[in-house]
Amino acid sequence: MQDPTETGGEPSPGLVSTAIQAITQHIRSEGLAAGDPLPSEAAMTRQLNVSRTVVREAFRSLSAMRLIDMSAGRRATVAKLDTGAMSMVIEHGITTQQISVHQVYDVRRTIEMRTVALAALRRTEAEAAAIAQSARLMRENFQNPEIVMEHDIAFHEAIAAASHNPVFSLIVTAFSGVTRRTWVIGWRTRSSSEDQLKMIKGHEDIAEAILKGDPRLAAEHMAQHFDKSVKALLDAGIA
Amino acid sequence: MQDPTETGGEPSPGLVSTAIQAITQHIRSEGLAAGDPLPSEAAMTRQLNVSRTVVREAFRSLSAMRLIDMSAGRRATVAKLDTGAMSMVIEHGITTQQISVHQVYDVRRTIEMRTVALAALRRTEAEAAAIAQSARLMRENFQNPEIVMEHDIAFHEAIAAASHNPVFSLIVTAFSGVTRRTWVIGWRTRSSSEDQLKMIKGHEDIAEAILKGDPRLAAEHMAQHFDKSVKALLDAGIA
DNA sequence: GATAACAACCTGTCATACAGGTTTCAAGGG
DNA sequence: CCCTTGAAACCTGTATGACAGGTTGTTATC
Numbered sequence: 303m304q305d306p307t308e309t310g311g312e313p314s315p316g317l318v319s320t321a322i323q324a325i326t327q328h329i330r331s332e333g334l335a336a337g338d339p340l341p342s343e344a345a346m347t348r349q350l351n352v353s354r355t356v357v358r359e360a361f362r363s364l365s366a367m368r369l370i371d372m373s374a375g376r377r378a379t380v381a382k383l384d385t386g387a388m389s390m391v392i393e394h395g396i397t398t399q400q401i402s403v404h405q406v407y408d409v410r411r412t413i414e415m416r417t418v419a420l421a422a423l424r425r426t427e428a429e430a431a432a433i434a435q436s437a438r439l440m441r442e443n444f445q446n447p448e449i450v451m452e453h454d455i456a457f458h459e460a461i462a463a464a465s466h467n468p469v470f471s472l473i474v475t476a477f478s479g480v481t482r483r484t485w486v487i488g489w490r491t492r493s494s495s496e497d498q499l500k501m502i503k504g505h506e507d508i509a510e511a512i513l514k515g516d517p518r519l520a521a522e523h524m525a526q527h528f529d530k531s532v533k534a535l536l537d538a539g540i541a
Numbered sequence: 542m543q544d545p546t547e548t549g550g551e552p553s554p555g556l557v558s559t560a561i562q563a564i565t566q567h568i569r570s571e572g573l574a575a576g577d578p579l580p581s582e583a584a585m586t587r588q589l590n591v592s593r594t595v596v597r598e599a600f601r602s603l604s605a606m607r608l609i610d611m612s613a614g615r616r617a618t619v620a621k622l623d624t625g626a627m628s629m630v631i632e633h634g635i636t637t638q639q640i641s642v643h644q645v646y647d648v649r650r651t652i653e654m655r656t657v658a659l660a661a662l663r664r665t666e667a668e669a670a671a672i673a674q675s676a677r678l679m680r681e682n683f684q685n686p687e688i689v690m691e692h693d694i695a696f697h698e699a700i701a702a703a704s705h706n707p708v709f710s711l712i713v714t715a716f717s718g719v720t721r722r723t724w725v726i727g728w729r730t731r732s733s734s735e736d737q738l739k740m741i742k743g744h745e746d747i748a749e750a751i752l753k754g755d756p757r758l759a760a761e762h763m764a765q766h767f768d769k770s771v772k773a774l775l776d777a778g779i780a
Numbered sequence: 781g782a783t784a785a786c787a788a789c790c791t792g793t794c795a796t797a798c799a800g801g802t803t804t805c806a807a808g809g810g
Numbered sequence: 811c812c813c814t815t816g817a818a819a820c821c822t823g824t825a826t827g828a829c830a831g832g833t834t835g836t837t838a839t840c
Contacts, residue, residue, distance in 0.1 A: 317793075318601060326629075330636045342821060353794045355594075358822090362557060362598040363605030367626055369633045374822050375801030383639045387606055387626040390565075391711070394608045397569045400622045401707050409708045412655040413648075468640050469648045472630070473712065556824075581790060592825045597791090613791050614832030783840080790833075795826105802821075810813075 317352050321360035324350055326369070329380055339377045340370060383468055388476035396480060403540050404532065406480050411528040413473055414458060418508060418524040419517035420465035429464040430513045436460055437505040444495075444502060451485045457505055461512070488534040501530065556591050560599035563589055565608070568619060578616045579609060622707055627715035635719060642779050643771065645719050650767040652712055653697060657747060657763040658756035660703035668703035669752045675699055676744040683734075683741060690724045696744055700751070727773040740769065 325340065334340070341349070346357040365372045368386035372378045395401035421429070436457035443449040455478050462474040492498045504527045511520035564579065573579075580588070585596040600617055603609045607625035609617045634640035660668070675696035682688040694717050701713035731737045743766045750759035 322605065326633070326636075329633075335637050336639060344821080355793060355795090359598055359601040361822095363602050366561065366602030367606055367629055369629065372822075373801085375803085375820085377802095377821070380637055381633075383630075383634045383637075387630050390606055390608065391622075391626050392708075394565070394568075394620075395622050395707070395711075397565075398574050398619055398622075400575060405706045405708050408655075408706055409652075409712070412652060416647075416651040467644045467647055468634070469631075469644050472634075473648070583790080594824060594826085600791095611791075612832085614789085614834085616790070781840105784837100785839090786835100786837075788833100788835085790831100792829100792831080794828085794830105797825085798823100799825105800821100800823080802819100804817100804819080806815100806817095808813105808815080810811100 317350075317356045318359045318363070321346070321350055321352065321356055322363055325360055325364060334380045336380050336382045338380045340379065342377050383472060385472055385475040385478075388472060389479045392476055393479050396483075403480060403484050403535060406477055407528065407532050407535065410474070410477055411525070411532075413470060414461065414528070415521050415524055417462045417465040417467075417470045417474065418512065418520045420467065420470075421461045422512045422515050422517040422520040424466045425464040425512055425515075429460065430509075433457060433460045433464065433512055434506075434509040437502070437509045440502050440505055441499070444498060447486055447489050450489070450502075451482065454485065454505070455481055457509075461508075464512070484535060484540060487538045487540060488531055491534040491538045501527075504530070556589075556595045557598045557602070560585070560589055560591065560595055561602055564599055564603060573619045575619050575621045577619045579618065581616050622711060624711055624714040624717075627711060628718045631715055632718050635722075642719060642723050642774060645716055646767065646771050646774065649713070649716055650764070650771070652709060653700065653767070654760045654763050656701045656704040656706075656709045656713065657751065657759045659706065659709075660700045661751045661754050661756040661759040663705045664703040664751055664754075668699065669748075672696060672699045672703065672751055673745075673748040676741070676748045679744055680738070680741050683737060686725055686728050689728070689741075690721065693724065693744070694720055696748075700747075703751070723774060723779060726777045726779060727770055730773040730777045740766075743769070 325346070328334075328341065332338075340361075343354055343357050343361060346360075347354050350357065361370065361372060361378055364370045365378070366387070368381050368384035370378045371381045392401070392406065396403065396406070421433070425433070436453045439453040440450050440457070443453070458481075459471065459475055459478065462471040465471070489498065492501060504523060507523040508520055508527065511517075511523055564585070567573075567579065571577075579600075582593055582596050582600060585599075586593050589596065600609065600611060604611045604617070605626070607620050607623035610620045611617045631640070631645065635642065635645070660672070664672070675692045678692040679689050679696070682692065697720075698710065698714055698717065701710040704710070728737065731740060743762060746762040747759055747766065750756075750762055
């Protein structure tokens with residue numbers, strides 16, 4: 303039925319994929335930035351000569367990946383960089399057992415040894431304070447694992463942010479979901495309060511090294527932190 | 542009437558988001574693995590008591606993130622781990638100028654210093670051969686930049702695969718799109734054939750170190766490779 | 781028992797309809 | 811003149827029905 307001069311020749315694995323490409327292509331060719339509005343569904347429908355169903359599924363797909371923002375009544379807009387899609391991919395890999403928690407931790411260790419060094423070199427005063435603040439809140443709430451975990455996650459994300467490289471932030475944040483699922487296990491393995499406080503001390507050491515601007519020391523503390531975390535997970539039988 | 546507390550809001554007021562969660566939840570609770578079939582759209586429609594439109598947009602969204610595979614006539618199936626979504630996020634960040642090529646290279650350098658060390662430790666004979674093969678093909682086709690680039694990308698992906706950690710593969714592959722867009726620029730900066738061959742020699746050194754099983758040497762060569770690549774991009778004026 | 785036609789089911793796409801949110805702009809009141 | 815107000819125009823969210831075409835299992839035929 304529809305035969306609008308297929309340019310290029312790709313027999314198309316589906317009209318929706320074509321529409322998705324058209325939209326991303328539009329963003330690129332128009333040089334749109336985060337917040338800029340996209341064409342309406344109706345306009346896209348006319349331009350591509352397909353039904354609104356197809357255009358809509360394309361928009362919705364991009365929205366699911368958080369490349370665009372949609373909300374009722376308003377045109378879709380280009381989205382700010384967001385972890386949404388990435389964390390879903392990681393989660394999917396974990397739940398379908400295609401990747402293991404241990405493998406994620408190896409990647410985290412690799413990346414965070416770098417973010418912490420960069421943070422020590424590039425952090426602003428405010429960022430150093432935020433990092434130290436998270437560590438302090440971990441200690442103050444150390445009886446409540448859930449709260450400690452949230453501050454732990456915030457701690458690592460703050461370090462990534464202080465690296466001033468959003469790609470690192472993106473990846474670190476994408477792993478936070480996995481952390482939420484396994485953190486408590488590692489915490490329980492640290493049977494004594496002493497062990498738990500020692501682990502919190504590790505965070506404070508990292509924060510301090512960042513504050514002092516010593517990348518080598520910061521990386522060293524981070525490595526120790528991860529080695530202990532991985533060991534705790536291994537002791538708990540997490541593959 | 543603006544409510545800035547909207548960012549990162551969890552309360553998704555859409556039926557589609559609910560449906561997406563229901564599907565991923567189904568995968569989790571049923572313990573599905575890659576290749577397993579999902580309920581049909583009709584079944585989901587009944588279960589969630591929403592229209593097929595909604596269910597379909599949910600399926601399509603998951604398909605766009607490559608969490609599930611869809612094809613006409615057949616039920617959707619759980620997908621194998623794939624880079625699709627991740628590379629789109631990275632591309633989006635680049636095209637909307639929220640991240641720079643330089644930042645991507647810093648992340649690549651960080652990750653590939655690790656993958657190359659792991660590859661040296663864990664590679665099979667076949668993997669070592671594949672890596673060396675890519676390096677050889679780079680040399681054999683060194684007059685043709687496009688082909689050299691493809692083998693370069695294959696080279697790095699093969700190293701990631703040899704690390705035996707799919708998360709590394711995932712990330713490295715996600716960056717390949719960026720490489721395709723900037724590689725030629727770096728190549729041109731290496732004005733003389735001599736420089737270009739020197740760069741290929743760098744790849745061969747890496748391959749050899751992996752074959753010898755020397756992680757420290759491999760990482761060192763990889764670091765040099767990236768330092769030169771970044772310098773080439775900087776010389777070309779890429780931010 | 782093998783094979784070919786068929787029926788049941790499934791996804792891909794289209795058309796239409798309507799509810800509800802958002803923006804725009806002009807008319808009316810201060 | 812400015813501000814408020816309200817309606818119209820536009821937009822997205824969801825539902826329904828229809829049909830084409832692919833896939834699979836079953837049955838009838840050889």
